[in-house]
Amino acid sequence: MTPVRVVIALCLVAPFVAMLWVGSYAKTDPTFIGIPFFYWYQMLWVLISTVLTMIAYKLWQLDQRARTAEKGGASQ
Amino acid sequence: MNDGVNGVALGVFIFFFLAVTVLGFLAARWRKAENEHSLDEWGLGGRSFGTWITWFLLGGDLYTAYTFVAVPAAIYAAGAAGFFAVPYTILVYPLIFTFLPRLWSVSHKHGYVTTSDFVRGRWGSKGLSLAVAVTGILATMPYIALQLVGIQAVLDVMGVGGGENTNWFVKDLPLLIAFGVLAAYTYSSGLRAPALIAFVKDTLIYIVIAVAIIYIPIKLGGFDDIFAKAGEAFSQTNPATGKPRGALAPAEAGQWTYATLALGSALALFMYPHSITATLSSRSRNVIRRNTTILPLYSLMLGLLALLGFMAIAAGVKVTNGQLAIPQLFETMFPAWFAGVAFAAIGIGALVPAAIMSIAAANLFTRNIYKDFIKPDATPKEETRVSKLVSLLVKVGALVFVLTMDKTVAINFQLLGGIWILQTFPALVGGLFTRWFHRWALLAGWAVGMVYGTVAAYGVASPTQKHFGGSAKEIPGIGEIGYIGLTAFVLNVVVTVILTFVLKAAKAPEGIDETSPEDYTADAGDPGVQVELPPATAGTSH
Numbered sequence: 001m002t003p004v005r006v007v008i009a010l011c012l013v014a015p016f017v018a019m020l021w022v023g024s025y026a027k028t029d030p031t032f033i034g035i036p037f038f039y040w041y042q043m044l045w046v047l048i049s050t051v052l053t054m055i056a057y058k059l060w061q062l063d064q065r066a067r068t069a070e071k072g073g074a075s076q
Numbered sequence: 077m078n079d080g081v082n083g084v085a086l087g088v089f090i091f092f093f094l095a096v097t098v099l100g101f102l103a104a105r106w107r108k109a110e111n112e113h114s115l116d117e118w119g120l121g122g123r124s125f126g127t128w129i130t131w132f133l134l135g136g137d138l139y140t141a142y143t144f145v146a147v148p149a150a151i152y153a154a155g156a157a158g159f160f161a162v163p164y165t166i167l168v169y170p171l172i173f174t175f176l177p178r179l180w181s182v183s184h185k186h187g188y189v190t191t192s193d194f195v196r197g198r199w200g201s202k203g204l205s206l207a208v209a210v211t212g213i214l215a216t217m218p219y220i221a222l223q224l225v226g227i228q229a230v231l232d233v234m235g236v237g238g239g240e241n242t243n244w245f246v247k248d249l250p251l252l253i254a255f256g257v258l259a260a261y262t263y264s265s266g267l268r269a270p271a272l273i274a275f276v277k278d279t280l281i282y283i284v285i286a287v288a289i290i291y292i293p294i295k296l297g298g299f300d301d302i303f304a305k306a307g308e309a310f311s312q313t314n315p316a317t318g319k320p321r322g323a324l325a326p327a328e329a330g331q332w333t334y335a336t337l338a339l340g341s342a343l344a345l346f347m348y349p350h351s352i353t354a355t356l357s358s359r360s361r362n363v364i365r366r367n368t369t370i371l372p373l374y375s376l377m378l379g380l381l382a383l384l385g386f387m388a389i390a391a392g393v394k395v396t397n398g399q400l401a402i403p404q405l406f407e408t409m410f411p412a413w414f415a416g417v418a419f420a421a422i423g424i425g426a427l428v429p430a431a432i433m434s435i436a437a438a439n440l441f442t443r444n445i446y447k448d449f450i451k452p453d454a455t456p457k458e459e460t461r462v463s464k465l466v467s468l469l470v471k472v473g474a475l476v477f478v479l480t481m482d483k484t485v486a487i488n489f490q491l492l493g494g495i496w497i498l499q500t501f502p503a504l505v506g507g508l509f510t511r512w513f514h515r516w517a518l519l520a521g522w523a524v525g526m527v528y529g530t531v532a533a534y535g536v537a538s539p540t541q542k543h544f545g546g547s548a549k550e551i552p553g554i555g556e557i558g559y560i561g562l563t564a565f566v567l568n569v570v571v572t573v574i575l576t577f578v579l580k581a582a583k584a585p586e587g588i589d590e591t592s593p594e595d596y597t598a599d600a601g602d603p604g605v606q607v608e609l610p611p612a613t614a615g616t617s618h
Contacts, residue, residue, distance in 0.1 A: 012174065015166055016170070019163035019335075020338070021335075022335050026325045026326050026327075034298055034299025034300035035299050035303065035383070036324050039379070042162045046372050046379060049170065050169075050372040053368055053372070054369045057173070
């Protein structure tokens, strides 16, 4: 497990923790433009999890490139 | 309910329907390959789709017409509990990020067309592969039937197909025509047809949602008013249960149900054959990973769409069949021509997944039942022919299902299908990461999960139904109410692990694994992808 891979794992696990812990958001206040907390908070998590998945994707690409470079260097 | 036909809306609807029909037939010529008589061509669009086509295809495939009707309908009926579809689709993408690229790679390397192909190759067991294939077909059939229910809902609201009193032929004629057309172009164009039509479908859906989410709240006096009215409606006592109709946020008792439904559904989604068909049609491994970062756009749309359920309450829409709530809301709030656009969006939204699902089910039958058990020496050309025919049969089956049986039967089976398909998770996703499990243990685990899930779902009563009244039940040993599919899945895994230890101790034959570790990370352009090569030499690890 490299540090990069730990970060990738955290990015992917975070939405599970946030969404499955229903008690943390099962309430109506504070509202946002009239929408109860329960709804806008979960919609906000659509955006947060998207950003986290994008970060995971970018890091994973970097990680792969580093590995390929390492492999290429070793075989020379 | 509107009596009489809404002429303008119907005209717009028919216009869009004709347009996509033409598109569906033209699709056969789109990005055509030299060898069109192979299952890769007809059933996977030549495995050539890039990021955007895959995005439209997967979006068109996963967010079905039924979703558009059922999610807001659930909100309309009970409030917060129906919103689990949003966390469900949030969890799907980080989840598939981990395993879908591996499935793509190994399938590309070995020419797998279905998940069962992979299961057979990985575990060396035709029995296990058959179990996965049969589960896939069983789970997909009612799903196709529900797409028809979606079309029926919009036809009803437009005033065609009429009420219960018209004779059956007039009533069902529009649906028969729609399905005849769908069957014809799926037959001739294969996966290319839904891929092309998905562009139209998604564009329409995004326009409709964008307009609905701005226009309707303005007309209803803003979200404050909408939620105030909805909250009031939910606090009324439901005479059937003696409890309030619903709530704006789930009570303590409903939270386990909410979380387990979201998690279980997320785990199940990419076990469905049609999800995998759309996945395997993509050109490279990167297309899949990139898609996990852009697909959530659809989840946002789904969340907005769910809010329409509250708007239907605030707008005073009163329907006994919740499925009609959203079409009725559109008809009430929108000018007739735009209601037509909205109905077209739902109608076309049913055609795309129905086409992909029938292709996926047909591929499963052809590869894992016909070729494995009936005619092992079938040529690619024969495979394609069988698959095309079966795709027709599957659709006719779904049609008969919807026309002859009560709608609730299709919904019950769809509920069961979700529970069943989740039971293929250990063999499929487990297999992508480890060969530790024993094939017979996987088969036994699957069987236990299937039986438990079916029996448990049968035993759930609701005020309107004696059996299959819902998908949640008390979790044995925990005492909370949870999604049956997830409980069955946990049982499945426990049985699989225990039996794996037992079978390994008894030295039961493990079967031959035709894949090698490198296969799971191979990408397009790598040597050996698409062509079978002898296993790479050991010692390349680093």
